[in-house]
Amino acid sequence: MTANANQSVSSPHRVSVNAVSATVARRGVSLAFRDVHVRAGDKDILKTISGGVERGEMMAVMGPSGAGKTTLLNVLSGRLKKSYTMKGHVEMNGQPLSKRLKRQISYVLQTDVYFTYLTLKQSLTYSALLRLPSSMSTKEKLMMVDHAMEALKIKHCENTIFGNMFVTGLSGGEKKRASIAGELLTDPAILMLDEPTSGLDSSSAQSLLRTVKHLATEEGKTVVATIHQPNTQCYNEFDKLLLLCEGEVAYIGPANCVIEYFDYVGYPCRGYYNPADFILELVTGSDEQKRHIKQSFKERGSHFLSALQNPPLEKPLRSIPEESEPNHVHVAMAPKRASLSRAVDLGGYPMSVLVENGTVGREKVDTVDVYEENDYSKFPTSFWTQFRVLLRRSFHQSRPEILSRLYLIQNLLMAFVVGIVWFRTEREEKNIRDKYGFFFFPTVYWCFNSMFPAALALGQERAIVLKERAAGSYRLSAYFLSKSLSEMPLIIIYPLLYWIVTYWMAGMRAGPEFITSLLILWLNAIAAQSMGLFVGSFVKNAKQLITVSSVTLLTAMLLGGFYVVHLPSWITWVSYLSPILFCFSALLNAEFGPGSQSFRCDPVVSAYDVCENVTSIVAQNGSDFLIQGADILKDFNITLLTWQCILGLIVLAVILRTATYLVLRFFEKPS
Structure with missing residues (x-):
């Protein structure tokens, strides 16, 4: 008993970290988007995009340059430019995305932005003092800073300045991790990453994605990341893949099934080939090939995805509305609720993109609160x-x-x-x-x-x-x-x-x-x-x-x-x-x-x-x-x-x- 007591007294930080992790896992949410169409002037950027990702999962958004990856990320995080027009629905556990729900989303930009002469710990500390609510003590906020640095494995460089091209500072990989650590301070339910591996060598990129994957699985985060052309090890870290081609869906489903899918629609992949390289070559081919790939998913994607769900379903399946086309992939959306603080009730089943014969499959998970009423309002501090x-x-x-x-x-x-x-x-x-x-x-x-x-x-x-x-x-x-x-x-x-x-x-x-x-x-x-x-x-x-x-x-x-x-x-x-x-x-x-x-x-x-x-x-x-x-x-x-x-x-x-x-x-x- 004495040993336990000593451990409890000497490790208050460890207790706090566990409490934080438990809170994060409890508040994890599912993200769904349906019929998202974005237009900039006379150009269609995204064309009727639907899909979703569940808590604890990590989804990659891939596609060639100009396919609309970053635009989709901006839509999902509620940061679309005002000059763009958008139609469609984005929901968190069935609740329409609102200003209050955006507080649950953290967005890590593709370009690292930081103050040159601040050290890593100073930067994170100031961010914590500003973004964490006044109800938390300064000591608790500093403990959150330490937890974020430990989670992203950058504790060793806490006293190093960020630097710039003229001043020596953190390395590129450390800056990427620091950017993610800054967003983790607020305990977000959803983490958006725009090209997190750009500018990094393969080893640093793989290490970063492995760390983010650990956050998703162990702390219940929902992660959506755009990524251009990862190597095989980096690609294997993702649970789901959304492949875009000219603003349309070329594939959405389990990341480890994309090779099997394209073989199913007539594009076999030769052995020992990086899946990311293979699918990007497909969606950057001839115009005829790209049209065929997009049309194939509309016509045959639902049949392929439904065949992946071998276990029998425990719940009756919800029918798709009659006006929808039966051979298109649809996303099951949770019913809307009047109160944001009320747990989303889907009979214990979250949204899934697996469709079978016009019906949507579900997997059993615990329900979670999308937003707690005691969370801070417009600004966390005075x-x-x-x-x-x-x-x-x-x-x-x-x-x-x-x-x-x-x-x-x-x-x-x-x-x-x-x-x-x-x-x-x-x-x-x-x-x-x-x-x-x-x-x-x-x-x-x-x-x-x-x-x-x-x-x-x-x-x-x-x-x-x-x-x-x-x-x-x-x-x-x-x-x-x-x-x-x-x-x-x-x-x-x-x-x-x-x-x-x-x-x-x-x-x-x-x-x-x-x-x-x-x-x-x-x-x-x-x-x-x-x-x-x-x-x-x-x-x-x-x-x-x-x-x-x-x-x-x-x-x-x-x-x-x-x-x-x-x-x-x-x-x-x-x-x-x-x-x-x-x-x-x-x-x-x-x-x-x-x-x-x-x-x-x-x-x-x-x-x-x-x-x-x-x-x-x-x-x-x-x-x-x-x-x-x-x-x-x-x-x-x-x-x-x-x-x-x-x-x-x-x-x-x-x-x-x-x-x-x-x-x-x-x-x-x-x-």
Whole structure:
């Protein structure tokens, strides 16, 4: 008894994992689809597809490129693009697929999307904190993370970052497993995998499918996976096969019977031949052959499949409706129920694709609940929890850039170069234009440094955000607010270091004007970052994104008041859309405003009226420092006051960020 007690105390995680597995198995469901027809414009993608897969089974969806595999997966998971039109029925244990039932489905995309600088454990932990309900404690969520890593056999690389083509990280197979592990956190009843073995070598692909198969059999998952051309070992992991040919069914039934079926319809396979290679060669043959294969399944598929069911049936068979063709394969669908929480009652028998003489066979299994009433509703966690977790995640992702030695050296080096170029500029009339340049350069520099990273980062995160929003992980508002605040250290730290070096090396005005000008630089960086976020929200292509950002920023430079002082009256209003105008004007106000030092007149030719009779004035006053700050501001047509510039930058940042949120909210909706 003591030994048992010790084991119980020392292995709480093991107990939790067993409990999780039992819950998953209890909630496994069957998935059925009937007469699914999908059209995109004038093209039919899927044509009257019917079939199904039961809990604990793993079904492969195969076919050549363009056959409609991914489209079918999108239909079954409820993520079909809005531009597509779909007819037909998709049901889970007889219940029509709804938004609430979609919570039971997890979708692993063909392309791995992840944050480059997050470790495997960090990524899964943040996902668990966001997607698991608030009723679970943090400790329980972390135990789910450990269970997912152990189930997918990636515990050994939990502290490795994901990486990318430039940064070393997880291998391709480990990334695939990590993507599946992330979806297992929510305990899904159905797991959809889009090309899970693409990019993997045969050994990694087989190991991955064997692991997924174990999840299906041991934890009661229902698995549907598209797969292009697996080797024999990978193919043998699947229980069922749905073979598509030009959007139509060429075969659906037990995976290990496909060779026998095609031999039955006149296409024998020679010995020692990979079944996947054989069937793909058939459905990519001549047009006549493809028509014959599709027609053969319609006419003879039901007879072949019914012959596979040798054991006598325990229950009377349900007849197919009279209007249906007797020689077509049909899918038995469970009767609809009014309550989603009620167990599906088919007399204990699930849907089956085995048809015999117009009737449907069934196998005895335990009934399961499709959806439990105590499951979380629209979002599993509160807004505040989502904001805190997303803020930490976004900061961890951007921290390598914030603490980047290269980025620090770049900004400090640029600061010293600028400080040397404008080192202790004398207060003479010939240097006034140089003073203008000193303030215009950091205005543009920090616009570039803030706008481009923000635009590119939002573009890179788009796929991740859409995927997580499609899964109902968090509110868009929580993500957007956390994204905006997490990058504030970049906006605060580096402009501060830059300004401390350059401001004092150039010998600019001492006193509170330093703090004022620094605040203005910060606001300018925030406004430029807002421009980047706005551009990144609607421009999806990276090359186009750089082009649009460049044109936008160059236009803002032209309207900033440095290159053109007196704009035509009909275009003056456009300049107020440029953060550079507000920042540049405010910096000049801080340097040349009330209380600023005067400048010495040019003794030969002066542009200022006050210096016309400089010789007599010098003889009278004993000083030729006659040009005041107000004269300089008037000469450069600076009419905006400092508070107006600060208000303009704040309003511009708020408007651009609001517009960005609206674009993401209404034009970037997840499927």
